Amino acid sequence: LGYMRGFGNEFSSEDPRCPGSLPEGQNSPQVCPYGLYAEQLSGSAFTCPRPANKRSWLYRILPSVKHKPFTLVPCGDLTENWDEVEPDPNQMRWLPFTVPKSTDKKVDFVAVRSSYHLWCRKQQIPKLVLSCFRCFNNSDGDFLIVPQQGEILVTTEFGKMMVEPNEICVIQQGMRFSVDVFGETRGYILEVYGAHFELPDLGPIGANGLANPRDFLYPVAWYEDRKVPTGYTVINKYQGKLFACQQDFSPFNVVAWHGNYAPYKYNLKNFMVINCVAFDHADPSIFTVLTAKSTKPGVAVADFVIFPPRWGVADHTFRPPYYHRNCMSEFMGLIEGHYEAKEEGFLPGGASLHSIMTPHGPDADCFEKNCTAELQPERVAEETMAFMFESSFSMAVTKWGLQTCQKLDKTYHQCWEPLRSHFNPNWKPSKK
Numbered sequence: 001l002g003y004m005r006g007f008g009n010e011f012s013s014e015d016p017r018c019p020g021s022l023p024e025g026q027n028s029p030q031v032c033p034y035g036l037y038a039e040q041l042s043g044s045a046f047t048c049p050r051p052a053n054k055r056s057w058l059y060r061i062l063p064s065v066k067h068k069p070f071t072l073v074p075c076g077d078l079t080e081n082w083d084e085v086e087p088d089p090n091q092m093r094w095l096p097f098t099v100p101k102s103t104d105k106k107v108d109f110v111a112v113r114s115s116y117h118l119w120c121r122k123q124q125i126p127k128l129v130l131s132c133f134r135c136f137n138n139s140d141g142d143f144l145i146v147p148q149q150g151e152i153l154v155t156t157e158f159g160k161m162m163v164e165p166n167e168i169c170v171i172q173q174g175m176r177f178s179v180d181v182f183g184e185t186r187g188y189i190l191e192v193y194g195a196h197f198e199l200p201d202l203g204p205i206g207a208n209g210l211a212n213p214r215d216f217l218y219p220v221a222w223y224e225d226r227k228v229p230t231g232y233t234v235i236n237k238y239q240g241k242l243f244a245c246q247q248d249f250s251p252f253n254v255v256a257w258h259g260n261y262a263p264y265k266y267n268l269k270n271f272m273v274i275n276c277v278a279f280d281h282a283d284p285s286i287f288t289v290l291t292a293k294s295t296k297p298g299v300a301v302a303d304f305v306i307f308p309p310r311w312g313v314a315d316h317t318f319r320p321p322y323y324h325r326n327c328m329s330e331f332m333g334l335i336e337g338h339y340e341a342k343e344e345g346f347l348p349g350g351a352s353l354h355s356i357m358t359p360h361g362p363d364a365d366c367f368e369k370n371c372t373a374e375l376q377p378e379r380v381a382e383e384t385m386a387f388m389f390e391s392s393f394s395m396a397v398t399k400w401g402l403q404t405c406q407k408l409d410k411t412y413h414q415c416w417e418p419l420r421s422h423f424n425p426n427w428k429p430s431k432k
C-alpha cells in the first residue's frame, strides 16, 4: 500500500485509475471530472482559526446522502450510560481480554467505556460474508486505535492502511471505515470528543523530537465502484448509540480527495525518545505521542503516551516510576513485553486504570529491587511497548468492564501489600 507523509499536511490524492479526477483550481465545479460528486467533510467549525481548521473534499461516485433512513440497532456491550454501576476509585487491573472463538457470535467492538474501548475479534468466517458489506463511522468523536495482536487492514473513504502491532492509527469523526482481520486480533481504542489529536508542543526540546511529523502516514485515494443490491450497511455511532442504514453501493467510492482532514497511521518505533540523563525520574509527558488538547492551556482531554525501549542512566536515583496521585485518569495497556513498574500481572492485551487521585506506583517487588540496584547504564523496556491514555476527565467503568468481561484482577491491590516501612528515626546522612 502507498502512503503520503506529514502530520496535518494539505494532501491531494487521485486513484491512479482516474488521472485528473481532482478538479483544478476550485472545489465545486459545475460538473466534476469523470462525472463525480463533490462532498466536503468538515472536522472543525467552518470558522475555526486556520491552524485548527480541518476539512477535506471528497470526489465520489455517489454522495453519502444517498441512503435509506437510519434506524437504532442493538449496541451489545457498548454503552452510553455512565451511571449503570456505582463509581469505584480503586486501582483496577484487567487480565488479557479473551479473543472470541470463531464459533462465537461475531463481535465488532467491545466497550469498557466510551473513551477506552477494547476490541477482540476473530477472523471473519465465510458464512458471515454479508458482514463484509458493513462500514462504521463515529459521529461522536475520534478513534485512536492501538492494535495489540494481529494486523488490521483499515479501509477508509480516503484509502487503505495496514496497521500492525506497534503502529497506531487515528480515524476521525465522521470518517467511514471497515476493518479486516487476518486471525486472532485484539487491541485498544481511545475515543475523544470535541478535540482532534495534535502533536504536542516541544517547548525547550526544540524543533525536532518525540513523534516527528514526517513519520505520520496517510492513505492514498482508492475506490471501488461496487453495487450492492442486497444492501451495504453503514453503522453510525451517534450520541453513544448505534444506528444503521442501508445503501445499494459501496461507501468506499472516493476516486480523489484533497484536504487536511484524513485518517493516518504512525509506527511507534519511530518515536525519538527523550529521557533523563542526570538524575531523577522525568514525568511521562516526555513520552507523549499525540495530544487532544482541552481549552485549558496544557490540559489534555487525552494524551497518548508510550513507554518505549530506551536507556536508563540516572545517577543516585530511584529509576522506576515514582509513587503518585494524579489529577488525571491513567489507563494503561501493554502491546508487548513487561512494564518496568510491574514485572508480574500486567500482561500484553490486559489493562490497568488508576483513576483521578487514586494512589499507585511500583509494586513491592519493583521497589525493593530498585532501591538496592547498582546503577549502571541499562536498557529499559527492551522489546516492550506499554502505553497510557491519560485524561483530565474522570472515568466511569462500565458494567462490562467491572463484571461481564470477567477479567478484573481482584488481587491487584495485593501487589503493594508487602511494602514495609524502612523508616529509621536514628538515620544519619552518610559521610561523603
Ligand SMILES: O=C(O)Cc1cc(O)ccc1O
Pocket (backbone or CB within 6 Å): 282, 283, 284, 320, 321, 322, 324, 330, 341, 354, 360, 361, 388
Ligand atoms: O503510573 C504509571 O505507571 C505511569 C507513569 C509512569 C511514569 O514513569 C511516571 C508517572 C506515571 O504516572
Ligand SMILES: [Fe+2]
Pocket (backbone or CB within 6 Å): 324, 326, 330, 354, 360
Ligand atoms: Fe501513574
